[in-house]
Amino acid sequence: MTETVVVRDLRHRYGSTQALAGMTWSARAGEVTAILGPNGAGKTTMVEMAEGLRRPAEGTVRVLGEDPWHACAEHRARVGVMLQDGGLPGGTRPSRLLTHLSRMYAHPADVPTLVQRLGIGDFDRTTMRRLSGGQRQRVALAAALVGRPQVLFLDEPTAGLDPHARRDVWSLIRETRETGTTVVVTTHSFEEAERVADRVVVVARGRVVADGTVDDVAGGRGLEESYFSLTEDVR
Numbered sequence: 001m002t003e004t005v006v007v008r009d010l011r012h013r014y015g016s017t018q019a020l021a022g023m024t025w026s027a028r029a030g031e032v033t034a035i036l037g038p039n040g041a042g043k044t045t046m047v048e049m050a051e052g053l054r055r056p057a058e059g060t061v062r063v064l065g066e067d068p069w070h071a072c073a074e075h076r077a078r079v080g081v082m083l084q085d086g087g088l089p090g091g092t093r094p095s096r097l098l099t100h101l102s103r104m105y106a107h108p109a110d111v112p113t114l115v116q117r118l119g120i121g122d123f124d125r126t127t128m129r130r131l132s133g134g135q136r137q138r139v140a141l142a143a144a145l146v147g148r149p150q151v152l153f154l155d156e157p158t159a160g161l162d163p164h165a166r167r168d169v170w171s172l173i174r175e176t177r178e179t180g181t182t183v184v185v186t187t188h189s190f191e192e193a194e195r196v197a198d199r200v201v202v203v204a205r206g207r208v209v210a211d212g213t214v215d216d217v218a219g220g221r222g223l224e225e226s227y228f229s230l231t232e233d234v235r
């Protein structure tokens with residue numbers, strides 16, 4: 001299987017904080033890779049580098065074979081991004097925004113289908129700024145999917161969602177993987193990792209401390225227990 005996201009020996013400091021201390025992992029096409037790790041472990045910093053939003057001080061990132069920092073518009077159109085804070089304009093209504101975004105792509109997803117799958121129709125007459133956190137989260141996910149990306153980065157996609165919405169998002173993630181997309185999900189939820197991930201990367205203090213299938217990392221004692229022993233010294 002093709003490795004479509006490759007992170008090699010990434011190092012990065014913010015002043016005296018060593019955010020990344022030699023981070024190495026990769027993700028493959030048609031698989032969901034979950035990145036788990038305590039607050040401050042370096043997940044967001046690393047994902048921002050893979051998205052081309054931040055330039056690594058040292059090390060390399062390749063997404064679909066290219067350096068995301070120097071990538072052209074065509075490359076960026078093949079990568080879907082869902083950020084924690086959404087970054088979506090406040091004055092528009094969800095479907096209008098998604099239709100607008102879909103016109104930026106040559107082969108977009110069908111907006112009414114996305115709206116229906118993510119239950120956006122229930123609040124589609126409300127402007128973005130008046131939506132609840134969970135509703136905004138669903139629109140942010142739809143915005144990441146609308147270009148039918150080959151690589152999809154999801155930063156805590158179900159944080160703050162109710163159980164029904166969480167289940168819908170998980171099935172959408174699995175369906176997206178079935179189309180051959182590489183999905184990279186950062187999460188604090190063991191349940192999420194167990195339900196959607198093919199591979200799990202556990203990070204702590206800017207390094208990978210475990211990497212493999214969910215079963216590999218769980219090591220017969222459950223993902224949660226294994227995670228606590230892997231990251232014990234961090235707190």
Ligand SMILES: Nc1ncnc2c1ncn2[C@@H]1O[C@H](COP(=O)(O)OP(=O)(O)OP(=O)(O)O)[C@@H](O)[C@H]1O
Pocket residue numbers: 014015017018019037038039040041042043044045046
């Ligand atoms: N812009 C910044 N300036 C200074 N320090 C930063 C900046 N961004 C992150 N850091 C620090 O770098 C470290 C890694 O942060 P990062 O946000 O990458 O972690 P994370 O694993 O995504 O955490 P969380 O689970 O809380 O989202 C933390 O110690 C954080 O305080």
